[in-house]
Amino acid sequence: MSDVVTPVLKRHLLSIDDLTREQAILILDTADELARISDAPIKKLPTLRGRTVVNLFYEDSTRTRISFEAAAKRLSADVINFSAKGSSVSKGESLKDTALTLQAMGADAVILRHSASGAAHRLAEWTKGSVINAGDGTHEHPTQALLDAFTIRKHLNKNPEQNGGVGADLTGVNVAIVGDILHSRVARSNVLLLSRLGAKVTLVAPPTLLPVGVSDWPVSISYDFNNAIGECDVVMMLRLQLERMKSAFFPSAREYSRLFGLDMERLAKGKKSPLILHPGPINRGLEISAECADSADSLILEQVTNGVSIRMAVLYLLLGGADA
Amino acid sequence: MTQRIESSGYLLSSVLSPEQELIDIRISNGVIAEIASAGSLTPGASVTIESAGMQLLPGLVDLHTHLREPGREDAETIRTGSAAAALGGFTAVHAMANTDPVADTAGVVEQVVRLGREAGYCDVYAVGAVTQGLEGLALAELGAMAHSMAQVRVFSDDGKCVSDSLVMRRALEYVKQFDGVIAQHAQDPRLTEMAQMNEGIISAKLGLTGWPAVAEEAIIARDVLLAEHVGARLHICHVSTSGSVEIIRWAKARGINVTAEVTPHHLLLTDSLAETYNPIYKVNPPLRTNEDVLALRTALADGTIDIVATDHAPHPRESKECEWSEAANGMLGLENALSVIQESMIENGLSNWKTIAERMSYAPARIGRVDASSGHGQIIKVGVPANVILIDTKIRRKVSEMKSASKSSNNPYIDRTLPGQVLYTFLRGEMIVANGELVRPL
Amino acid sequence: MKAVLSSADISRAITRISHEIIEKNRGSEDIVLLGIPTRGIHLAERIGSEIGVIVGQSIPVGTLDITLHRDDLRSKPPRALTPTKIPSGGIDGKRIVLVDDVLYSGRTIRAALDALGEIGRPALVQLAVLVDRGHRELPIRADYVGKNLPTSHEEIVKVSIHEVDGEDQVQIAGSHE
Incomplete structure (x- = not known):
């Protein structure tokens, strides 16, 4: 057969x-x-x-x-x-x-x-x-990464003749994964999967929230979200757990939000009006502003589907x- | 019957001395009675041991063993642990203080020594706790333990670091009065909160909280400076990183009175084993990188690291048949220590049996200030108590869980093929192990 | 291996089936052809274009994957799905003609009927096959048959069609070959 x-x-x-x-x-x-x-x-x-x-x-x-x-x-x-x-x-x-x-x-x-x-x-x-x-x-969290890759592929192959990208990988797609990489199972699975599918992955985080061994990962590293968002096709925001603050990973929620949060102003710096992903549940106003979470480029609910x-x-x- | 054989003595014929000379050696009345060139001694009344070509070594001395008694007799007892030691070629072990109750009083250390004597498989020395309850706050009764029947000379909070600088300084100073030594478990507690494995490429991939090398190195750096300042003796337990080696090398060059140990597992195994998530490989300090392993081997060969100590750490099955982060730290070490050393130091030509005799017998006995009358750590010569072992260095065997005297089975070498096997262990002339088996079964 | 249908035989069979479909349905109105993967897809396309030529207008052709409805899933490793493509007019109220290469136990068609039920409610469902080799295990029969081919259970019927196999041919082989 x-x-x-x-x-x-x-x-x-x-x-x-x-x-x-x-x-x-x-x-x-x-x-x-x-x-x-x-x-x-x-x-x-x-x-x-x-x-x-x-x-x-x-x-x-x-x-x-x-x-x-x-x-x-x-x-x-x-x-x-x-x-x-x-x-x-x-x-x-x-x-x-x-x-x-x-x-x-x-x-x-x-x-x-x-x-x-x-x-x-x-x-x-x-x-x-x-x-x-x-x-x-x-x-x-492998199925989360698979659904993220699926969501990205579908959106970047929207024309009917592309058929949702069936059979295709993600070659040439620029993805920024932003936030607490160190503690994120979503980030680990996505780094492996997206890079395996040919995407170019940039991790954006303060150095305290990147693992020491990150040098071995198939990614680029950026501490500057404004700069990193420029060429992005996709921005994947990670949930920030507030208890991390207690262990001195960052000084305050306000500072974190200012440097590594996604808001409309920062989104506007993206040259390609990037798609917005988030594994949920989201902290509105912390890692992502309400406007961004609800914007047309946000695929957060579609990720659930x-x-x-x-x-x-x-x-x-x-x-x-x-x-x- | 044992008595009768013992009184007639044993002839070990054509064995290799640590210096690789072929000799005959007669054991009689508990001591080395005769040494002569191979083939020159006749059996007479002695029992001849089929020993041609076997490697003769002085009985090994372990400065770092967890026998779990009192408190965790489900994992190990002094009887089972000392039997495992004898099978591994040890004639003396130092039992660490982290028992329940903690060995922080004369009563507990005397009990440990007494139980060791009753078991009779090897000599058991007690390590005393540095601080009461291993809490790192107030000094334990160091003097009382030193002057007790147990004659404690090695003090350690092993399992925990004496992290408070002032407490460490005082302990180093205080034990000078009876020539004691503080054996430090070097681990900065804040830098290793929730730590699960070596911090590096593998931990990043596995999502396990890292135990950074700097947490060990920072404490060693501090402690060698403290030892220098107060003119005291310091011993570093289970050195695991190449950075630690560098600091110890520097301290020794500077004349600081520091000694150091390495475990067999840190000489052979690396952190990549954590990729199985099998906590049989979870140990503290954690398995490190291949680069660290190579630095430790070099340091042991050149004497920067003075001794091998097993850190034998038995745990019941349920403490390992679980999630990695829930599992206990530690692995068995006594029975396979010498095979691991042969694999990691001898087979590759880095070291030789003469040096291993120094690292696993003479030096640990010296650091522990083991009484010369016990015969431990003595060069094999006529008249000294006959604590010797014979090793078949030619065989290679697959390590099996079944053949162990330990009550626990957290042996990281199971199913691995290792060279060499201890076939005979003599403790003051008494044959404890024959043909790789206990003469008196457990 | 013995050839039982040549390329020309297959062409004739398809032409005949196409005419029969028009005749039986009194025209081509509301007809939707659905090919069952793998070879049924291409047979459906051929029949569709023949009917198109005869009646002078194209008729909708789609594919219907039955994998998820098979009753023998546990006998083999998981199979990749083939896309189900339903023509834009849907199937509700349509006259569906399922197209497959070989009709044997009938289980594939049973699965196809179930799969169809997921999608909608046709006015009626008919079946066209290139070869009917007998040995039905379910009360299913074909409305249009290219060739009835009496076989034994042990024999293997191999359908090759140009789009998949590079040539049009039906062969029969004994199990011992």
Whole structure:
């Protein structure tokens, strides 16, 4: 049969490092096709009927959980939400025991959100099903990066003959990722994915919020947002956690906002009226002004919509075939 | 039966001395009775050990071991830990003070020594805490521990740094009265809050909070200056960075009375192992870069680093079968120490067995001021207590979890192939290990 | 391998099917052809252009991917999706002709009917295939057949068409070949 996927994905999606360029494009293309179905009046496909998907969330993240849940349900998978709060987990059950329990329940995939970097890697060692990393500490959040890449590709290929960029990568696209790179799993996954897809990535942050080992990343570094925004096609703003202030990463929210926040004035310095992305939830007035968040170039809500398509694609490509 | 064999003694024939001469050596009545050129001694009443071509070394002395008793007997006991030590070729170990209760009183250190004696696998020396409860605030009863039956000479808050400059200065000064030494765990606490692994390229990628080299180097720099100022003896635990090596080299050139140790794992393993997120590789100080490993090897070879110390740190399985950030720091070290040294220092020609005898026996005994009558850290000659070991340096073996005396299994070398194996350990003439097995099983 | 349909045979079959579609539907009004990937897409395009020539106006042709509705997904690694392209007029109230290369168990068509149901509600659905090799496992039959080809289960029917395989041909092979 000619319709067997050639770049078969690994069993787990733990890091963008698990994906080749071709596999990443396959996910984006699959999401593109699934997005059309999501637009149809009947939003349910029988594809994953009989599969069980567990949302195992050790951190509150309603939007990511709902996005995965919607994706799984549209593919007719059974979804079990397992929130760490108020469960046996909060009574001291180890991640390993939880993993073994979920396996005994017959979970085909576990979607894990956890505050510890590498938690998804650990879980993958203890469970037979697929593990999808839905954010692990300050490490990675691969599906967020995929939906960001998907959103960017779609918008930069809007003409009908470009067909939403199906099959294409992001060669030549300039992306600035701005803010707390050090603690951002979104940034790590995006740096890997966007550069793998050919985009040129610039990190914009105060030196305190860049990791010491950043020199090894395939990016340029800028401490000057005004300068960096000039050639950008896309500006990706990261959420700033205010508690970082206590550890002396920056002097005050006001100073941070002035130097690294996005407002209309700064946006106007961009020569290409850049697209605005933000993984949410946003701090209006801190890393991004309300005007920018609501502007025509802002794709923040579209990211949410695209998130469901990307997660459907990942679930389909991991679970839609024979058991590994 | 053991008694009968012991009284007749042992003949070790055609073994390689640390200086690589082929010799025969007879052990009798607890001491080295005869040494002669190979083939010249006849067995007589002695039991002959099939030892042709094996490497003879003085019994190893570990200045840095965690035996976990009292308090965490689920991870290790003095009995199991000292048995593991004997299997690794150690005839003396220093048990670190971070037990529960902390070894900060004469009572606890005496108990540790007594339990070691009762187990009888190797001599157990107690390290005393520098500060009460390892809290870094008030000095523990250093004098009481020194003058107790345990005769403590090494003091350390290991696991924690004596970070307060004034407390460190006072401790260095105070132990001069009984020729003690402060063994510093060099780690600036503020620079290493929540630290998980070496800060660098790998930590940036993995999103694990970094433990910067400067947090170690800054404390070492401060402490060598303090030691110089008060004219005291300072020992640096588990040196892990090339920068630390440079500072120690500078201090020694300046005449400062500082000694330093390196662990086997810092001589072999690097931070890239963290990419597995398997906390079996989580240790404090963390595994560093290959550049650091090479600098540490050079420093151990040239004597800038005086000794190898294992920092044997057993942990129960559940402390490692978890998320990296939740896991305990530390790895087993006693049983494979010598193999790791052979791999990282001998096989590549950086060092030789004579130097390793100095780094793993004579020097640690000297730094710990181990009593000469114990026989530890003595050059092998007629009349000294027979603390010797025999190593088959030719074999290569796959490290297995099963063959361990330790109660814990957090061994980073499992499934790795390492050279050499300790086949015999003699403690004052008594055969503790024979053919790589304990003569008296646990 | 034994050739059972030549290039000329295939051309004739397509022409005949095109005429039959017009005849059975009394013209080409409201007809939408949907090809099923991979080879059905190109067969649908050919039939569409033939009908276009006959009736003097182009008729809408699209593609319908059935992957997500297959009942044998678990037997193979996940398959890439082929875009479903529905002509701009949609399918509601239209006379849909599904086009595929080979009709065998009928499961593909069952999946296609399900996929169609996701998209809208046609007035009726017909089926055109180049080859019907029998062995139905579902109560499905084709309205237009290029060639009925009695086969055994063990035999393999290989359809080659120019746009995909570089030539037009149908071959049959025994399983032992």
